[in-house]
Amino acid sequence: MSEWIVGIDLGTTNSEVAVVRAGQVEVIPVTAGVRILPSVVGLGDDGSLLVGEAARNQYALHPERSVRSIKRRMGESTTVQMGSQEFAPQEISAMILRRLREIAEAHLGEAVSKAVITVPAYFSDAQRQATREAGEIAGLDVVRILNEPTAAALAYESSRRGARKAIVYDLGGGTFDVSVVNLEGDVVEVLASHGNNHLGGDDFDQKLVEHAIEHLAQTQQLDVRQQPLVLARLQRAAEAAKIALSAQPFATLSEEYLCEKDGLPVHLSLEISRRAYEEMIADYIGETIEAVHIALRDAGLAVADISEVLLVGGATRTPFVQRRLEEELRLQPRAELDPDLCVAMGAAIQAAVISGAQAPSVLVDVTPYTFGTSALGEYEGEMYPYCYVPLIRKNTPIPVSRSEVFHTVHDGQTKVEVNVYQGEDPDALNNISIGRFLVEGLRDAPAGNPVVTTFSLDLNGILHVSAREKETGLQHSITIDRAISRFTSDKLDAARERIAAIFADQEDDAAPAASTALPVEAASGDADETARRLRVEARALIEKGERLLATASSEDADDLVNGIESVKEAITGSSSELKAAIDVFADLLYYLDA
Numbered sequence: 231m232s233e234w235i236v237g238i239d240l241g242t243t244n245s246e247v248a249v250v251r252a253g254q255v256e257v258i259p260v261t262a263g264v265r266i267l268p269s270v271v272g273l274g275d276d277g278s279l280l281v282g283e284a285a286r287n288q289y290a291l292h293p294e295r296s297v298r299s300i301k302r303r304m305g306e307s308t309t310v311q312m313g314s315q316e317f318a319p320q321e322i323s324a325m326i327l328r329r330l331r332e333i334a335e336a337h338l339g340e341a342v343s344k345a346v347i348t349v350p351a352y353f354s355d356a357q358r359q360a361t362r363e364a365g366e367i368a369g370l371d372v373v374r375i376l377n378e379p380t381a382a383a384l385a386y387e388s389s390r391r392g393a394r395k396a397i398v399y400d401l402g403g404g405t406f407d408v409s410v411v412n413l414e415g416d417v418v419e420v421l422a423s424h425g426n427n428h429l430g431g432d433d434f435d436q437k438l439v440e441h442a443i444e445h446l447a448q449t450q451q452l453d454v455r456q457q458p459l460v461l462a463r464l465q466r467a468a469e470a471a472k473i474a475l476s477a478q479p480f481a482t483l484s485e486e487y488l489c490e491k492d493g494l495p496v497h498l499s500l501e502i503s504r505r506a507y508e509e510m511i512a513d514y515i516g517e518t519i520e521a522v523h524i525a526l527r528d529a530g531l532a533v534a535d536i537s538e539v540l541l542v543g544g545a546t547r548t549p550f551v552q553r554r555l556e557e558e559l560r561l562q563p564r565a566e567l568d569p570d571l572c573v574a575m576g577a578a579i580q581a582a583v584i585s586g587a588q589a590p591s592v593l594v595d596v597t598p599y600t601f602g603t604s605a606l607g608e609y610e611g612e613m614y615p616y617c618y619v620p621l622i623r624k625n626t627p628i629p630v631s632r633s634e635v636f637h638t639v640h641d642g643q644t645k646v647e648v649n650v651y652q653g654e655d656p657d658a659l660n661n662i663s664i665g666r667f668l669v670e671g672l673r674d675a676p677a678g679n680p681v682v683t684t685f686s687l688d689l690n691g692i693l694h695v696s697a698r699e700k701e702t703g704l705q706h707s708i709t710i711d712r713a714i715s716r717f718t719s720d721k722l723d724a725a726r727e728r729i730a731a732i733f734a735d736q737e738d739d740a741a742p743a744a745s746t747a748l749p750v751e752a753a754s755g756d757a758d759e760t761a762r763r764l765r766v767e768a769r770a771l772i773e774k775g776e777r778l779l780a781t782a783s784s785e786d787a788d789d790l791v792n793g794i795e796s797v798k799e800a801i802t803g804s805s806s807e808l809k810a811a812i813d814v815f816a817d818l819l820y821y822l823d824a
């Protein structure tokens with residue numbers, strides 16, 4: 231019987247359990263389709279123990295018999311009250327761990343007695359010890375306490391990209407941590423860490439709740455501050471609106487029958503623009519950016535020393551967070567893993583390594599290209615009608631849908647043209663045009679009439695683009711098939727032609743010298759054909775590697791030179807050796823090219 235070691239992210243707001251099975255990282259569902267267990271415990275009406283969603287749902291009504299955010303108390307010699315009983319923080323955490331253990335056992339169909347558990351990098355010895363004890367109480371032998379940023383780096387496989395320094399930016403529901411890490415081979419070292427364990431997405435919700443409270447006071451002369459049920463409903467609506475604003479430029483905070491006034495029901499329907507929301511949370515984000523700089527300073531590093539920014543925590547899905555980080559660090563943050571799950575994934579990877587397995591990879595479907603549209607804007611100091619506005623950035627997990635608002639430029643403008651591009655250049659005309667359509671029949675309005683453009687990319691690489699006049703709902707759209715694969719096949723065609731041309735040249739050549747770029751052998755049988763193809767592929771990769779070398783950083787250049795050398799060496803070896811070298815080198819090129 232195999233002995234499972236599970237990986238557990240024991241979070242302040244949410245917890246997850248993951249395992250590596252048959253070389254794949256699986257975050258285990260808590261219930262069908264849900265892989266997140268709220269870190270809340272409570273006692274139900276009948277005194278039964280509630281862990282997770284049920285405990286969270288009763289929190290607003292029965293705070294006296296519910297406990298949340300226990301992670302903040304770990305390591306303190308204190309107790310918390312739940313109903314009529316007192317519990318040590320370790321005991322509350324143990325209830326969450328025990329539930330996760332049961333979930334894993336039900337999923338695997340076998341007993342689970344070992345775990346890797348993650349903790350923030352700043353956790354003291356006492357806090358780490360308390361976490362170990364919580365594991366023991368839950369019947370788990372804690373084989374390793376792993377730093378959360380280390381787990382994230384393992385999940386993002388950053389260390390496999392060569393020696394480098396990275397920033398792990400972790401913004402969850404109630405806590406914020408930033409760590410500067412050094413990655414080298416299998417070793418991830420936390421160089422510095424900073425944060426605020428009372429800052430997170432819940433504060434963003436609160437800003438929206440306050441905005442709604444003010445709106446109710448102004449429009450209805452209503453004060454709902456003393457009505458816990460109304461506040462709880464507003465909170466939920468605020469979080470939903472916040473999440474919607476990560477994908478759309480507008481969202482409506484709405485609750486029917488929110489409360490009563492003079493015997494009449496009060497409905498709330500309050501539209502919020504992404505721009506207004508970003509202003510509400512700007513100070514919070516500013517604080518996190520400042521923390522990034524403090525952590526960098528503590529690590530004795532400059533922005534230019536950082537090769538990667540890894541995003542962790544649900545609140546990093548906020549586009550404003552990603553934009554600010556990119557402006558500040560001049561790197562597009564990596565967001566291809568689910569930010570809620572990547573720490574648990576990293577813990578599972580560490581667990582697999584401890585049990586002697588090869589470090590597995592996390593498989594994700596991401597778009598390899600950026601898709602966007604063009605708009606009038608400032609480019610190199612002048613107004614220019616083809617400024618590129620990316621909507622779906624490369625390496626975003628698919629399926630994905632993103633919207634942005636644009637405005638008409640002239641009074642009485644009745645049509646707009648929507649251009650769809652693939653590429654990265656700030657001048658849209660330097661990107662590849664993949665489609666366009668006209669939205670006609672807009673209402674006769676002054677300049678500034680909003681039109682919402684939505685890009686949706688599905689798993690099959692089909693891109694659907696629509697544009698809708700916000701005030702009237704008038705909508706036009708196009709569907710672009712194979713938005714992803716068409717370029718791959720274009721590239722393939724180009725490569726095929728290029729290779730064919732080289733072969734043709736050689737056939738013209740009566741006696742090709744041994745050192746020609748592409749030796750052609752008499753194709754005798756499949757093995758020869760395979761070997762020949764591999765050599766063609768190898769040389770194409772070497773060529774590509776040499777091209778990338780021109781613009782690579784010195785660290786990447788080392789990796790490239792090593793990769794090129796090993797492929798060159800393998801060309802003279804067996805097909806299987808060459809295939810192995812090609813695979814490794816192709817992975818490297820994929821990363822460096824990405």
Ligand code: AMP
Pocket residue numbers: 241243244401402403404430431432469472473474476542543544545546547548569570
């Ligand atoms: P975590 O503690 O890492 O699970 O993060 C939870 C926080 O992320 C909560 O405040 C969520 O409301 C927030 N969150 C989840 N999804 C999104 C989203 N799409 N956009 C913005 N915030 C989100």
